[in-house]
Amino acid sequence: MTIVVERVNKVYQSGEVDIHALREASLNVPDNKIVTILGPSGSGKSTLLNVIGGIDRFDGGSVRVAGQSLENLKDGQLTEFRRTYAGFIFQQYNLIPTLTVEENVEVGKELSQNPLDMKDTLEKVGMWDKKDKFPYQLSGGEQQRVAIARALIKNPTFLLCDEPTGALDEETGKNILRLLKYVNETYGTTVLIITHNQGIGDMAHKVIRMSSGEIVEEYENENPIEPEKVTWA
Amino acid sequence: MILRKTISRTIKEKKFQYAGVTLLLVLAVMLYVSLSMAITTLEERNDTFTREYKQEAFHWMSSDPLPDEELQALEEQFEVTLERRAYQDISTDENSSLRLFEPTTEVNLPFISQGEMPENEGEIAIAETFADRNGFNIGDVVSMGGLEAKITGYVFLPDYIYMIEQQTDLLADASIFGVGVTTSETLAALSGNEQQQILGWTNSNEVPEGLRSAVNTISTLLQFISSEDNARIQFVESEIEGAQSLITTLPLFILGLSIAMVLMLMKRRLELQRKEIGTLMALGYRKRELRRHYLGYAWIVGLIGTMTGLVLGAGLSLPLSDLYATYFNLPALSMFDFDPVVLVVGFVIPLVLLLSLTMLVVNRTLKTEPLTLLKPKEMSSGKKSWLEKLPWLNKGSFIRRFRLRLLVRSKARSFYIFLGVMFSTVLLLFGLITFNSMDRLVETTYEDIQKYEYAVHYSSIQTEDRDDDSPYTMAEVTINEEKVSLYGIEPDTDDLHLMSEGERLNDQLTEGVVISRPLAAIQKVGAGDELTLTNSFNDKKWTVQVAGVADVFIGSNVYVPRTEANDFLGYPESAYTSVWQDDKPASMENVFMVEDKQKVMASFESTSGATRNSVLGMSVFAVLIGVIVLTLLTNLIVEENSPSISLFKVMGYHEKEVSKLVLNVYTPIVVVSYFISIPFASLGIEQTMNTLVQQTGFIFPTDVTWWMVLIGFLVIMMTYGISLSLSKRKLKKVSLQEALKKQQD
Numbered sequence: 001m002t003i004v005v006e007r008v009n010k011v012y013q014s015g016e017v018d019i020h021a022l023r024e025a026s027l028n029v030p031d032n033k034i035v036t037i038l039g040p041s042g043s044g045k046s047t048l049l050n051v052i053g054g055i056d057r058f059d060g061g062s063v064r065v066a067g068q069s070l071e072n073l074k075d076g077q078l079t080e081f082r083r084t085y086a087g088f089i090f091q092q093y094n095l096i097p098t099l100t101v102e103e104n105v106e107v108g109k110e111l112s113q114n115p116l117d118m119k120d121t122l123e124k125v126g127m128w129d130k131k132d133k134f135p136y137q138l139s140g141g142e143q144q145r146v147a148i149a150r151a152l153i154k155n156p157t158f159l160l161c162d163e164p165t166g167a168l169d170e171e172t173g174k175n176i177l178r179l180l181k182y183v184n185e186t187y188g189t190t191v192l193i194i195t196h197n198q199g200i201g202d203m204a205h206k207v208i209r210m211s212s213g214e215i216v217e218e219y220e221n222e223n224p225i226e227p228e229k230v231t232w233a
Numbered sequence: 234m235i236l237r238k239t240i241s242r243t244i245k246e247k248k249f250q251y252a253g254v255t256l257l258l259v260l261a262v263m264l265y266v267s268l269s270m271a272i273t274t275l276e277e278r279n280d281t282f283t284r285e286y287k288q289e290a291f292h293w294m295s296s297d298p299l300p301d302e303e304l305q306a307l308e309e310q311f312e313v314t315l316e317r318r319a320y321q322d323i324s325t326d327e328n329s330s331l332r333l334f335e336p337t338t339e340v341n342l343p344f345i346s347q348g349e350m351p352e353n354e355g356e357i358a359i360a361e362t363f364a365d366r367n368g369f370n371i372g373d374v375v376s377m378g379g380l381e382a383k384i385t386g387y388v389f390l391p392d393y394i395y396m397i398e399q400q401t402d403l404l405a406d407a408s409i410f411g412v413g414v415t416t417s418e419t420l421a422a423l424s425g426n427e428q429q430q431i432l433g434w435t436n437s438n439e440v441p442e443g444l445r446s447a448v449n450t451i452s453t454l455l456q457f458i459s460s461e462d463n464a465r466i467q468f469v470e471s472e473i474e475g476a477q478s479l480i481t482t483l484p485l486f487i488l489g490l491s492i493a494m495v496l497m498l499m500k501r502r503l504e505l506q507r508k509e510i511g512t513l514m515a516l517g518y519r520k521r522e523l524r525r526h527y528l529g530y531a532w533i534v535g536l537i538g539t540m541t542g543l544v545l546g547a548g549l550s551l552p553l554s555d556l557y558a559t560y561f562n563l564p565a566l567s568m569f570d571f572d573p574v575v576l577v578v579g580f581v582i583p584l585v586l587l588l589s590l591t592m593l594v595v596n597r598t599l600k601t602e603p604l605t606l607l608k609p610k611e612m613s614s615g616k617k618s619w620l621e622k623l624p625w626l627n628k629g630s631f632i633r634r635f636r637l638r639l640l641v642r643s644k645a646r647s648f649y650i651f652l653g654v655m656f657s658t659v660l661l662l663f664g665l666i667t668f669n670s671m672d673r674l675v676e677t678t679y680e681d682i683q684k685y686e687y688a689v690h691y692s693s694i695q696t697e698d699r700d701d702d703s704p705y706t707m708a709e710v711t712i713n714e715e716k717v718s719l720y721g722i723e724p725d726t727d728d729l730h731l732m733s734e735g736e737r738l739n740d741q742l743t744e745g746v747v748i749s750r751p752l753a754a755i756q757k758v759g760a761g762d763e764l765t766l767t768n769s770f771n772d773k774k775w776t777v778q779v780a781g782v783a784d785v786f787i788g789s790n791v792y793v794p795r796t797e798a799n800d801f802l803g804y805p806e807s808a809y810t811s812v813w814q815d816d817k818p819a820s821m822e823n824v825f826m827v828e829d830k831q832k833v834m835a836s837f838e839s840t841s842g843a844t845r846n847s848v849l850g851m852s853v854f855a856v857l858i859g860v861i862v863l864t865l866l867t868n869l870i871v872e873e874n875s876p877s878i879s880l881f882k883v884m885g886y887h888e889k890e891v892s893k894l895v896l897n898v899y900t901p902i903v904v905v906s907y908f909i910s911i912p913f914a915s916l917g918i919e920q921t922m923n924t925l926v927q928q929t930g931f932i933f934p935t936d937v938t939w940w941m942v943l944i945g946f947l948v949i950m951m952t953y954g955i956s957l958s959l960s961k962r963k964l965k966k967v968s969l970q971e972a973l974k975k976q977q978d
């Protein structure tokens with residue numbers, strides 16, 4: 001198992017009230033699979049993803065990712081953990097505006113001892129012809145492709161995608177999903193996709209459903225459908 | 234690291250801002266390096282010349298020349314080196330006067346910088362500055378004092394570094410007075426009357442105890458001056474000391490401003506790149522990698538700024554050194570005579586300060602959790618500050634509320650605008666006050682107060698009645714160990730009007746003494762206070778009350794009725810030592826020294842040209858710094874408010890209206906800062922003068938007049954106007970799309 005989460009809690013102190021973003025959440029993610037986490041807005045999906053990716057701390061419970069117990073790691077060790085194993089994809093792409101497509105991917109490449117080939121990676125995400133463009137010259141879908149290339153090039157063990165299609169229209173969104181599936185099949189990268197878009201669950205090997213910080217359902221799909229067939233919500 | 238590329242691109246995109254801060258840094262380093270190099274050069278030359286050419290520890294003149302045996306006996310008794318030196322003053326055809334000395338071999342050794350030492354009769358070597366100003370060259374034969382003299386070289390004398398004719402002269406002017414050396418034979422053949430002085434050198438550079446009185450018992454002393462009291466020697470040292478504070482304060486201020494601006498840019502950069510930093514952290518970039526990256530901005534600004542500053546400063550120090558060379562006659566005895574530490578300090582200090590403070594700012598952002606950085610700022614700190622909750626901020630028209638809120642939101646910017654204006658104002662007013670005070674000083678001292686043309690000092694006490702002229706008694710006394718000139722004058726004299734703000738204080742001499750402004754400043758006394766004078770010869774004391782302070786800006790003087798001075802000094806009642814008169818004395822018999830007022834005034838006029846130039850330089854500097862700081866700030870303000878600006882434009886506001894909304898908000902701050910700075914500037918310069926008075930012996934009038942306030946105001950508003958128009962161009966460039974783009978985030 002790449003990722004094992006056991007009875008994890010996360011409480012935000014927000015003024016007088018405590019917000020339980022995660023309540024005794026437990027789950028596991030098998031190797032080389034696509035897993036989606038579904039749930040309404042505010043149900044704790046992002047919190048869970050951030051805990052798994054080592055950019056957020058949690059209160060009690062244990063998280064083992066790629067053989068490491070995150071609760072025992074110090075800040076510096078967490079950085080090394082992310083550097084080695086994790087790839088992040090954000091809803092807002094978060095590219096560096098002053099760098100070109102190729103240079104933005106270079107930012108990810110520098111983090112790895114044995115990165116993938118630049119040309120190969122950019123060709124795989126279909127951005128090789130636009131490698132010298134700046135982010136503001138690209139559409140949202142294209143920017144997300146660059147972000148995926150940036151995460152992919154360091155050859156991470158898993159990709160963490162927080163609403164990767166949230167800012168995109170149906171056609172572009174499905175192209176991105178197609179790309180994520182392709183990455184999973186080609187490199188064997190475990191892909192975790194967070195979405196409030198119910199239909200996306202059908203393309204995953206495993207689906208986890210959250211509500212009010214709790215994991216309320218967990219099931220595996222025998223036959224995941226093709227991204228093109230996903231019902232878009 | 235690929236991230237490095239973002240630095241050069243960001244700087245290129247914001248070239249105006251980064252060029253501004255770099256320029257400030259350049260100015261700070263340049264100013265420091267050029268002044269320090271010039272001053273350390275001066276210091277080094279002074280030290281070397283003093284040491285290697287045996288500058289005197291003292292010299293004296295007595296009524297009868299001491300025979301050689303007496304000198305030898307004194308040398309042995311007091312362990313000093315004594316040497317006799319003859320000299321004569323002669324007039325040149327150029328209306329200047331030249332003091333020719335015979336060469337010495339043990340004390341005050343002459344240094345020939347060019348040409349040769351005079352060896353034959355009729356040959357002379359003269360000070361280079363004197364030659365320059367009078368149009369003489371080596372090889373010229375010039376007629377002076379009935380002599381056809383051939384100039385064989387340029388000479389420097391260790392006891393005439395500041396080349397003034399009388400000890401009491403304030404300003405050296407090589408066009409009217411200079412020194413030179415010639416052979417003893419040539420000197421003897423001259424028609425005028427030859428004077429003799431004894432030069433003394435000691436290991437410790439101190440006057441041996443008891444020497445003075447020992448000499449006085451052999452022959453009455455006319456003059457005995459230690460190097461400490463010798464303006465020709467001491468003035469260069471005061472200048473070095475005085476300049477030291479200027480060298481550090483002014484550049485430090487500019488450095489402070491420039492670092493503050495860099496930090497501001499840095500904070501802004503980090504703010505703008507919050508999400509990028511968060512992303513990079515999430516991707517696995519280490520803190521030290523990010524820190525190194527962001528320090529890159531400071532490195533670039535710092536390295537370019539300090540290096541350019543060093544080069545320009547080193548270059549500028551050359552003309553500065555030359556300028557000093559026209560004031561102080563010091564030879565260049567070695568090739569590198571500046572202090573190399575200056576370069577290190579000018580490079581290292583700004584860089585270390587800049588980097589370490591930037592590091593602090595960067596670390597603060599890097600300490601933030603990546604998750605917090607990834608979220609939009611509004612979510613984490615959307616709270617209004619207490620200032621914004623004040624009711625008067627939320628009243629009135631929309632425009633009023635918007636502008637007020639902008640002011641409050643950008644407290645730091647407003648504060649720096651305030652500081653920038655203050656800095657420029659103080660600098661500008663310093664310039665204006667100095668500019669004016671030269672004129673005021675000459676006017677009051679030489680026109681309103683001194684009504685005579687010549688002051689004649691006799692070599693012995695006179696008692697003979699004088700009808701048309703004003704006899705007076707002058708003697709050196711001490712107050713709290715400080716030397717003071719005591720003037721015993723006829724209270725109703727027409728030759729000296731002791732004015733104070735337009736009122737004549739002469740009549741008040743019956744109630745107490747009148748003192749000069751420098752004395753008032755040194756002793757910190759005013760009308761009604763008491764002073765105790767001590768007669769240096771017999772320790773007799775005399776306590777007097779100060780009746781008033783006259784606008785005499787030069788010298789530590791006490792004015793009393795002549796009879797009272799004579800009484801205190803033990804002179805006959807009708808005695809006098811000097812006379813003020815309107816005509817040049819017909820005979821020089823018994824005359825020790827003649828002060829020519831017009832000559833002094835002329836030398837003042839000639840130096841005021843230099844002062845005026847430096848004032849002009851200072852004003853340009855003030856405006857330059859003002860423009861840079863204000864433009865930087867208003868530029869940032871436009872940038873920060875570009876979403877609102879864009880929105881206003883989309884809504885149909887005209888550019889003029891928008892700039893009124895966003896930029897002119899700061900006009901009241903500029904105006905208020907200006908008027909608050911005026912008393913600061915005036916107080917500052919008064920303070921500076923008061924601390925310098927002990928060394929210089931004079932005080933500059935420092936009043937601020939209405940025309941200075943007006944000119945200063947116009948200049949500052951012009952400065953602000955330039956910055957505004959520069960920033961308006963930026964405001965014009967804010968696109969309409971900006972408003973729409975920002976909303977997506």
Ligand SMILES: Nc1ncnc2c1ncn2[C@@H]1O[C@H](COP(=O)(O)OP(=O)(O)O)[C@@H](O)[C@H]1O
Nearest residue numbers: 012014019021040041042043044045046047048
């Ligand atoms: N930094 C925070 N401070 C306080 N509450 C937070 C913070 N981050 C998230 N929350 C709260 O935690 C809950 C879960 O948030 P999140 O994981 O972002 O949900 P989702 O991604 O499913 O929409 C929500 O109620 C949210 O308001």
Ligand SMILES: [Mg+2]
Nearest residue numbers: 045046047162
């Ligand atoms: Mg979320």
